[in-house]
Amino acid sequence: MAKLTTQPYKGARDFYPEDMRLQRYIYKVWREISERYGYEEYDAPMLELTDLYRAKTGEEIVNEQTYSFTDRGGRDVTIRPEMTPSLARMVAARQQELAFPLRWYSIPNLWRYERPQHGRLREHWQLNVDIFGVGSIAAEFEVIKVADSIMRAFGASEDMYTIKINSRQLLSQLMGDYLKLDVMRAHKLSKLLDRKDKLSEVAFNLQAEEIVGDEMIRLKELLTIDSIDALPTVVVESGLAENLRQLIADLEEYGVNNVKFDLTLMRGFDYYTGTVFEFFDTSPNNPRAILGGGRYDELTGIFGQVNVPAVGFAAGDVTLADFLNTHQLTPSLSSATDVYVAVIGNNEKTARKLAASLRQAGVNAAIDYTGRKAAAQIKTALKQKIPYVIFVGDEEAKTAKYTLKNLKTEKEQKAGVNELVTLLQS
């Protein structure tokens, strides 16, 4: 047989313990802050019937970017490319029994068939935070506050990212009542706006003119608007502009000062119905969205249930890690193992007893069973980022006093079992 490759599947990652430490740190912060705001963890299967995504995920993703296949029983299934459809399915399934408002979060892995590139891989992990059952902007306020608190917990300061905010409803109204576009043209224009950053100005203008025709001048004017106050009176009168203004004011009252109105912000998914937002890295070295979300009030309806208002956001591990690296916020993380017990000579039994006592007291301890020289055993501990080594040789076995070495400071000291526990726990 030809020898097998040791490479992971293209666009997916192996997490060696050193890589996993960063993942664990990311998941821990995500969990801590989500729970601080009263969100509870849920999970769903990694496979769903393909129909679930046909409804609202968006054609490009379903037709070109999913991992879809037929199972051995003839069902069309898809590895989840996003979590929101599974979430809406779960809420709809128990809509009568559940106690609203629901605050739920999850950290699923998701798959998209794409060309792997900076910030985008085929498999990634994604925090999903959603609130169901609150129709007022209190929901947007809270969800954006959760996202912002997460960024702060990672050490980010407000100059490192901008929070772009917009409203699909407001945009709809502008396209209908101001630009006088019919539903079809309005939909086309939204899709074009969503791709605006990927097009040259000339290309964008050409395609926009095809859609809006004579209204091109008004569209261009609209696209220069960068504050809510400058919006046409039609959206001011309907209250949509006031809603956004109030939301931004509420956020400012709670110390979130980097919110910026952006009329071109769309967010890709078809299911958004109101506010949309995006946290965008301000560094010129990593000009990309770190997380995004919005209001989707009509998603449980696709399961034959009454619609429940909902707001949520999603944040990916790959884009976050890039952000942390860009701003030098990636922490230096050591092993979960507190101490490495090096065995010198024929003292395995003593080492085993010692390790058992340490573990009993809650110390995470690994034993070297290789019988190598002390230097080789220390090297193993260093490579595995374990901060301490205890040596167990003939002398130590006899006196029950062990040498504890701090691998960072290289300081050594002799200590009995109880003292070792105290030293290692401090």
Next chain:
Amino acid sequence: MAKLTTQPYKGARDFYPEDMRLQRYIYKVWREISERYGYEEYDAPMLELTDLYRAKTGEEIVNEQTYSFTDRGGRDVTIRPEMTPSLARMVAARQQELAFPLRWYSIPNLWRYERPQHGRLREHWQLNVDIFGVGSIAAEFEVIKVADSIMRAFGASEDMYTIKINSRQLLSQLMGDYLKLDVMRAHKLSKLLDRKDKLSEVAFNLQAEEIVGDEMIRLKELLTIDSIDALPTVVVESGLAENLRQLIADLEEYGVNNVKFDLTLMRGFDYYTGTVFEFFDTSPNNPRAILGGGRYDELTGIFGQVNVPAVGFAAGDVTLADFLNTHQLTPSLSSATDVYVAVIGNNEKTARKLAASLRQAGVNAAIDYTGRKAAAQIKTALKQKIPYVIFVGDEEAKTAKYTLKNLKTEKEQKAGVNELVTLLQS
């Protein structure tokens, strides 16, 4: 469009927060104990090239039970049915740089296309604990001790499960030197032994006789052996029996007294090369394996690397949950949210300020934004298993003294913000 189903994919589970609490408890114990013994977490992609499993996973699984398909780039891929091949791939990929012994663990979700039944679902989560680089029985001792400590941490006592133990090498020697079977027949007999519990005695005997012929009497004698001392001299002289005896003695020295030699124990995978073991539920209501593992010293070789000795085990969440239920060890778990802030009347702003102060102090707090009556808000907290409610009404907004209600005891008390923090943290 026809309405979509709200059911999860067949044989897979939705984890609502109440279900997720149990999963989180299981993962937490798995992580804590694995780390106590110096194991570090790793992870690998959920998709692998199908070739990875063709080598050593076993034909039945690969041909009949995997989720395999061709990706959009023409690659044959499989959703992982087990973790060990990915682990061996990762070790082989960095075999020169890694510092051995390696102690690694992971909690992947795995997929098998099977008829869903008690204890077996299509998607399950599985703890994998493995040590690489230790050829002596110190590795078996440690790995079995980790598994045993996990059972104890879940509250199990030694009468609730038996640790069955056997050796593939010892069995090989018996089949070759004692039953005089050639390699082909020996392989067939192993496969038959693996299925022994699923067959009637008559069916087993018929199929066994076809393989061993005249040696049927000796085979039957072998199968009655239930202690190492009763084994034929051929395996006693080779030292294999002594190895097992020593392992059992070592475990007993450390308080593991429920180990039982079982010559028919095989464990399904083709890659095991030495000791195999299995933790088996002693309850007649749940007579099944809870976890299993063994030694596999020849797995990195399939990647063109030198073989590294390895021992590991895997434990599934579904079988564990069944075990906990059977023995009434499933704990009662409450929400991660400490307190629910009920808003009475037009006091949302005060509630928000209060919640912010609580969160600042590390209390997990959710706010009710629905404007419903107090009773309805309490009901939401009760349903979500949140232990405390704080009421924020006109009186509270004025005095900054809030009513804290313990939903279990129904006791109420008035307190200011700082006092609330102290009460909720104790």
